[in-house]
Amino acid sequence: MRIELVKRPQHSALFSAVSPFIALGLTVIAGAIMFSLLGKNPVDALYYYFIDPLRETWSLHELAVKAAPLILIGVGLSVCYLSNNWNIGAEGQFIIGAVAGSILPIVFPDFQFWFVLPLMLVMGIAGGAAYGAIPALLKVRFNTNEILSSLMLVYVAQLFLDWLVRGPWRNPEGYNFPETRNFHDYAVLPEIWSASGRAHWGFVFALVVAVAVWFVMARTLKGFEVKVIGQSPRAGRFAGFSHGRMVFFAFMLAGGLAGLAGISEVSGAIGQLRPSISPGYGFTAIIVAFLGRLNPLGIVAAGLVLALSYLGGEAAQISIGVSDKVARAFQGMLLFFVLASDTLIHYRIRITSGRARAAGGRAQAAPAGEVPHGHA
Amino acid sequence: MTKTLTTLAAAAALTALGASGAAAQDATKACYIYVGPIGDFGWSYQHHQGLLEVEEAMGDDVETAYLESVPEGADAERAIERFARSGCDIVFTTSFGFMDATNKVAGKFPDVKFEHATGYKREHPNVATYNSRFYEGRYVQGVIAAKLSEAGVAGYIASFPIPEVVRGINSFMLGAQSVNPDFKVKVVWANTWFDPGKEADAAKALVDQGVDIITQHTDSTAPMQVAAERGIKAFGQASDMIEFGPDTQLTSIVDDWGPYYIERVKAVHEGTWEQHDVWAGMAEGHVVMAPYTNMPDDVKQMAEEVEAKIKSGEFHPFTGPVNKQDGSAWLAEGDTASDEELLGMNFYVEGVDDKLPN
Amino acid sequence: MGMLEAILLTVATAATPLLLAAIGELVSERSGVLNLGVEGMMIMGAVTGFGVALTTGSPWLGVFAAIAVGALFSLLFAFLTLTLVTNQVATGLALTLLGLGLSGMLGEGFVGRPGVKLTAIDIPVLSDLPLVGKLVFGQDPLFYVSIALTAAVAYFLFYTRAGLTLRSVGDNHGSAHALGIRVILIRYLAVMFGGACAGLAGAYLSLVYTPQWVENMTAGRGWIALALVVFASWRPWRVFAGAYLFGAVTIGQLHAQALGFGIPSQLLSSLPYLATIVVLVLISRNRRLTMVNTPASLGRPFVPDR
Structure with missing residues (x-):
């Protein structure tokens, strides 16, 4: 028996809409089996996973807090990936954005005016963009592979932050513990509706950015340029688009958005710098970007789904004692099903029996409308 | 029919009271937040051993829950708040990086007791700190x-x-x-x-x-x-x-966190819990x-x-x-x-x- | 044992797991498949190797089990990306998540138990030679495996017909398919080889490096292995050089600290990463040479047309 994929003439609108539900269905079935094997009531487990976090207002706020950085970073990364720039260092750009944005409240704590916060956001974006420009520069100027340089710069950024908060930026009143002073009131990103929970304006930024980038990509020449260069650098050259400038554009956009995510997280949700400010948002956002099919609006949905899986994992841990590892394994499974179901958008699956026929067909390029997966 | 409803309502009211800690007869719920996995055989593992000792010592008087590998940062506050909302009577936050989050949540939930390990901030009367020498x-x-x-x-x-x-x-x-x-x-x-x-x-x-x-x-x-x-x-x-x-x-x-945890959870159970800052060493059996x-x-x-x-x-x-x-x-x-x-x-x-x- | 020799030995231990995982990933990438799940496959190998060795008492059984589990685990990735044509980057990351979670579940009973160590081979007389004795003749068996594997992969890729086939699949799956090469089958095998090597690397951690099981014990080494493949521009002996360079800088910075130079440890700790970037910048300036070695179809999905 063989599984064969038959390409659809054009991608299926039906399955575009239905595939997330197929994925959900499969996850529910597989999850039920897994939880039963572990001796837990599967109905309870799935309830805590998917429903419980959505039941209360405070929890919805938390969902927004968790999803905001994932969406912001994911949207930026989608432009990178569409234009064939393999930025996997968003985590580092997030950190440097947070650091750059925190200069004012930490180094100049007496500088307390209303415009401090806008300046911080701008500096955060600039910091992230500048850090993103390093792999771009190395790629354009020295032909250095960006997968390696962007990943390595993540570790460097983490150590740099570590050095700052344990050394020069340590809170002078903090008994030498590794954390900076708390941000003053003018430096705190306000909560959207503080009476009901702590979701801050970072979530609004995420939504606005997602819509804006969606518009640019779908409706403007720049978006066209990104896609042309991504699918065929040669065609891009004929069209007169500069490959080098595109590399900078994509990396600095993604870096800037990661930086915005970083400073929003620090000033909105944490309120100071600490040795670790991100539980791997920059890496998780890569999954979010692809889960959202590299479409900014899809990324909003994907970011919320992933955030839900974190919250649900916690709820299940507390309520029925499913361990953290089970929660993570379940998350991995969910992702597999979502990715696999998306196959149905572009292909029909045919199960055939008998032997494989000899080759001879023409191979086909990446399906139209699909992500360019290539590697420059 | 009406009578049944009234009884039910009364029962519900009683349960609600119990949950808020007014009736000391119910099991006390002790909740723990760890920064690492309980399988690290080090810091978080030892705190979890403490939890197990509490279970053993108090039996039916205690109910426990824990969250492991909680990142310091925005996630910590959510994890602590989730515990506070899910009926925990006392929450132990076992890493220095949880300090501000603990205090912030404690301000919102004055009826829940919070104990933060290795920190120095006690901004509310329901926050205690503890450490070992x-x-x-x-x-x-x-x-x-x-x-x-x-x-x-x-x-x-x-x-x-x-x-x-x-x-x-x-x-x-x-x-x-x-x-x-x-x-x-x-x-x-x-x-x-x-x-x-x-x-x-x-x-x-x-x-x-x-x-x-x-x-x-x-x-x-x-x-x-x-x-x-x-x-x-x-x-x-x-x-x-x-x-x-x-x-x-x-x-x-x-x-050895066990003796301390037993002491504190018992204090909550008996209604004698008070804020303090403990830095105990060999003499008290912590080290x-x-x-x-x-x-x-x-x-x-x-x-x-x-x-x-x-x-x-x-x-x-x-x-x-x-x-x-x-x-x-x-x-x-x-x-x-x-x-x-x-x-x-x-x-x-x-x-x-x-x-x-x- | 002299200090220099001792340091070299330590470097070899630090480099071997990176080399093992990277050489497997290299084969997978040469066939055109980018598998970002190395960390997940590695940790699965680590927990399997430890568990089997502990329960059977035989470290060798542990090693073989780890290889098998690594290959099986990568089969999951292969099925999704090759048969169902899911996105390779996202699937690989999901594989890492799954591996970290699953290994934690499987390993719950192994925490805090001393493991069984795969003992070093000691060739008498020769291993007593000054400087190189222990280094060349007194290492653990998997060290020799890692070297042999590098040589074998280098030979296979560049001196055998099968290797040429594999590279052609990675360079242009369209033409390979047109020539009658079974692209998908070859990629399945390459991915599983990568998984097996990652599993072996994991076993090295839990049976040789630090014979114990703890959650997340790979601590990011799978990512470093991935970076090393790129660093090496997909050439086996450069992977070897990269792994040893990375190991040497890592160990070197610890020695610099112990000597008390007074440089911030964070700066020293970031040296291996910076060094890797700098060296790659230097060697990749030759555009043409890099182009020749980069598998052109890397990461691209392939579906035979009919």
Whole structure:
């Protein structure tokens, strides 16, 4: 028996809409089996996973807090990936954005005016963009592979932050513990509706950015340029688009958005710098970007789904004692099903029996409308 | 029909009261937040052992829950708030990085008790802090190391330059100097609490540079295994690591949180919980020395004597005269360091062969 | 044992797991499949190797089990990306998540138990030679495996017909398919080889490096292995050089600390990463040479047309 994929003439609108539900269905079935094997009531487990976090207002706020950085970073990364720039260092750009944005409240704590916060956001974006420009520069100027340089710069950024908060930026009143002073009131990103929970304006930024980038990509020449260069650098050259400038554009956009995510997280949700400010948002956002099919609006949905899986994992841990590892394994499974179901958008699956026929067909390029997966 | 409804409503009201802690008869719910996995066999593992001890000691009177691998940062606040909302009567947050989040949530839930490990902020009456004086054990280790080391140099695998770790290094040094004034300590910062491979590398580097005793302030058992392989001696950390070096471990500083957790959860159960700041050591049983092994009897005896003196309060590891690293005077003859000074310690004492990253 | 020799030994131990995982990933990438799940496959190998060795008492059984589990685990990735044509980057990351979770579940009973160590081979007389004795003749068996594997992969890729086929699949799956090469089958095998090597690398961690099991004990080494493949521009002996360079800088910085140079440890700790970037910048300036070695179809999905 063989599984064969038959390409659809054009991608299926039906399955575009239905595939997330197929994925959900499969996850529910597989999850039920897994939880039963572990001796837990599967109905309870799935309830805590998917429903419980959505039941209360405070929890919805938390969902927004968790999803905001994932969406912001994911949207930026989608432009990178569409234009064939393999930025996997968003985590580092997030950190440097947070650091750059925190200069004012930490180094100049007496500088307390209303415009401090806008300046911080701008500096955060600039910091992230500048850090993103390093792999771009190395790629354009020295032909250095960006997968390696962007990943390595993540570790460097983490150590740099570590050095700052344990050394020069340590809170002078903090008994030498590794954390900076708390941000003053003018430096705190306000909560959207503080009476009901702590979701801050970072979530609004995420939504606005997602819509804006969606518009640019779908409706403007720049978006066209990104896609042309991504699918065929040669065609891009004929069209007169500069490959080098595109590399900078994509990396600095993604870096800037990661930086915005970083400073929003620090000033909105944490309120100071600490040795670790991100539980791997920059890496998780890569999954979010692809889960959202590299479409900014899809990324909003994907970011919320992933955030839900974190919250649900916690709820299940507390309520029925499913361990953290089970929660993570379940998350991995969910992702597999979502990715696999998306196959149905572009292909029909045919199960055939008998032997494989000899080759001879023409191979086909990446399906139209699909992500360019290539590697420059 | 109406009657049933009324009864139900009354029952519901009663349950609600019980949940808010008014009726002490119900089980008390104790909840724990760990920064690492309970499988780290170090810091978080030991806190979880404490939880298990509470369960054993209190039986049906207690109900427990925990969240492991909670990242410090925005996630911590959510995790703590979730506990507060899910009917926990007392929440233990077991890492320094949870300090601000704990206080923030505590302000919103005045009926829930919060206990934060190793921090110093108690912004609300329902927040207590607790810590252990691990440095007392380090002093004993220093004494043993100086007695046994032929090279006169010990290796110290440190995690991060925070006061807790610096205090440990200093205490170890003072203990060693009490036996051999010329004793040397080589410090390597692993920049991690937990990475067995890296800790093993650090241990090997130290052995290669001629130390013949290793002590660690990181959490894995890897340095113990390296020491065993290279045929030198080592001290364990956080838990008793004797199984990883039956012929190697001299002793280990064991974090025993059980007695404290039992005391505090019982206090909540009986309604006698009060805010406090506890920094307890050997005397209270928070810091326990694993059996002294792999050493001659006279050294063992000496170690036991020092331990007994610290336990009884007769001796404080930071007793003058002590100079700072640069030679300037710190503690005068007979003076002891205040808790305030110890809490924020960020300088070395004289004789430590390392520069503090500052 | 002299200090230099001792340091070299330590470097070899630090480099071997990176080399093992990277050489497997290299084969997978040469066939055109980018598998970002190395960390997940590695940790599965680590927990399997430890568990089997502990329960059977035989470290060798542990090693073989780890290889098998690594290959099986990568089969999951292969099925999704090759048969169902899911996105390779996202699937690989999901594989890492799954591996970290699953290994934690499987390993719950192994925490805090000393493991069984795969003992070093000691060739008498020769291993007593000065300087190189222990290094060349007194290492653990998997060290020799890692070297042999590098040589074998280098030979296979560049001196055998099968290797040429594999590279052609990675360079242009369209033409390979047109020539009658079974692209998908070859990629399945390459991915599983990568998984097996990652599993072996994991076993190295839990049976040789630090014979114990703790959650997340790979601590990011799978990521470093991935970076090394790129660093090496997909050439086996450069992977070897990269792994040893990375190991040497990592160990070197610890020694620099123990000598008390007084440089911030964070700066020292970031040296291996910076060094890798700098060296790659230097060697990749020759555009043409890099182009020749980069598998052109890397990461691209392939579906035979009919």
